[in-house]
Amino acid sequence: MIVNNVLDLSSQVSSFELFTYDRGFVERVGRDYFRDIDYSLTVVEFDHHLEAAAQDGARLTPLEILQGITNYRDVEGAIAGLEVLVVNGGGYFNELWCQPHRVIKMLKMIAPILIAEDLGIRVVFTGNSYGPFGPRSAFLINILASLRNAVFYARDRVGSIAELHAIGVPESRVRFVPDDLFILNDRLNLRRRELELPDSYVAFETYQPIDVLASRRHVLERFDAQMSGRGLEVVTVPMYAGRGGQDQAEWLAREFGWRMSSLDSGYLTLEDAREVISRARILLSERYHGLVLALANSTPAVHALRSVMDDKWYYYRKSLGIIDTALRGVPYSQREFMATDPFQALDRVGTDLEEIQRVQGEWFNKGLQANIEVARETRRRMLEDIIGREHPRD
Template sequence: MKIAITGPLADKNLGDYGMFINNIYDLSSEHEYTVFSYNSDFVKSLKQDFLSDFNLDFVDVDLKQKEQKKPSILDKVKKLRRQILSLDRKKYPTPLEIINRCENFDEIKNKIIESDVLVVSGGGYFNDLWYNWKRSDDLFKIIIPIIFASYLKKKIVFTANGYGPFDDSSSFYSMIFSEAKGAYFGCRDEKLSPLYLSDIGVYKYEKLPDDLYLIHDNLLNSNKSKCYGDYIIIELYDSISMFSKNLESLRNIVSYFEEKNITVVFMPFDINKKTEEFLRKNIANKNFVFYEMNDYLKLNDAIDMIKNAKLVICNRYHAMVLSVANKTPIINVIKPVGDYRYYYNKNAGFLDNAFGSENINYNDFIKSSLDDVYYLIKSEYDSFCERQNKIYDLDIYLSNKNKLKEKRSKYFDNIVNR
């Protein structure tokens, strides 16, 4: 079978590319794959490190640059007047405008023609953030294969995606999703995503586990953690100014674990040299170390590290997913994206899938600041870990995991069965 895949798989952020790797392992190496990308240099590394046994072809989706007309003084005055009088009307690119920006139009179209199905790999990129952010062109590159597959009446299967919030971009997504009539929609939460989907005209979806919750056996092949003794992991990403504001809390957390002879491993899901330089300069404790990686954090190594950690403190959603999947105590510092809806939808929605909201207290897993994290650790670290470990031992945890595994298996069978 010939399978085409699109999604945020060309990001070095472990969560984004990791979902793609896990999905393609579950689909198996017996098929032929065309993988649409927006960063061919990085995906070549993925092919070498994880996919050497797969018959696949990475194809970049190329976009023409937007025409940038320098506004005149009169144009600026008119724009200011429209803004003051609230006369500005937002313009949304139609599907036709988007694919007409595709420089390799014929190549992408022909690849879709040759394919039996288009798989839209999971993540949280169908939202206002990606549409309005500097990542909008990457979003369009992900969407272009969907538009072509829609026009060509190809089977389209979305794996476990999160959707929304849409806000200003709802009209845009309504156009895109209305083109994909008959597509199969996988949804990784039943918190806010179903509401956002209904707002743009999608009412049928399949509840699925996150694409990284049920890890393929072939990704459990690392022993990196043996280098660190007893350790916890800190995975945080933010601006230098935010790290500076939270520096005292970070120092306090590191010092607490130094007294317990536990190493603190700083393991970001995406390399940021400026952050590393700042932390090296400002945290001098001997038990504070940086996880050594080359170009990117490898998924199998990260799984092994998380599985054997005593605790994970993180920002990223997928650090929490992998921790819960491996029964590792976790504190997620929820991060605002404008407001907290985006991460509340992801984090609380995932915890509901894993445990059921009636069986847990979200506050046992989610905190709003590093100050709150330090206070929790200082006041009740041992009892907190014991509390989470008891939750992992509940029958409902294994029962939910088995149900989600069955759902994912049946859903993926639908991908390869015409």
């Protein structure tokens, strides 16, 4: 995550060059979080022929990608002065992000990496997921496996590390680090807003299409009645504007009177997300990021896995990965933290809220805080690796 990485590194790094496919979003983030940090922003641009070929499923070589950058000299010039190129954590390197609706964004992340590779500049992938791969991502496998100056930090031990080994990345260049949302920078922990929240509530995040929500209205009504019967309100936690959660939250507010978290910046800020989730009795979330923040704040959670590319492995692997990080060494049941759809999750919480709280709370008490400290130290070691004080692989 760009915010956590920049803030964590800013005590050791004097200036940053940021590369992106979305200028508007990064500029908003910069206004919110980087006001006292020296940074420049470069947007990678491609010609239309490359974009069309990528969307048609072409197995592009690094040469074709590099030749398709219309502002190549600008990007190369910005990279040439770097000591290290940091690839922010996330779940980009897989079959999903090679589909027509996302592949251009993924290539704009790959392009600076390829230039850094040519210039002999070290590349550090920070807490990414890798895979599942498939036919459209075959070219991406070849690119990742061919990088000679890269270190790959994976944020889960469930599938990502095995995927990297399987595609030929040497074991010596593959390392584990927890998702950085699990260990927020101290400056983020100090940022707080006074939010108008109920005294007792459950938090609910969804980005299901509104017509799907409407078709399952009876489930939502039942859940609303079950929470009201316990004296609990429902607070929705939209993480992005429009169809990414805001539209759904506004519909739920109109139909059921559920309160909605603010999106003043066009997205849910880290401090607001943490505040809403940490004070909730439980979180029901379709987004992996909600699960991470819930575990980091000892909030019971049920994560509803969405299907991606006809199965649930994309979300299952990274979600089980963060559960394993939080409760490593503690016997637990993954069934208590995940559901196969959001309506199943609503029914489970509506029926068994107190039991879910009790069981997850017992597991948290047995090892969560100790594992958070281990995660904090693991991240610290990765940051030292980035700035050149390398540690041996765990």
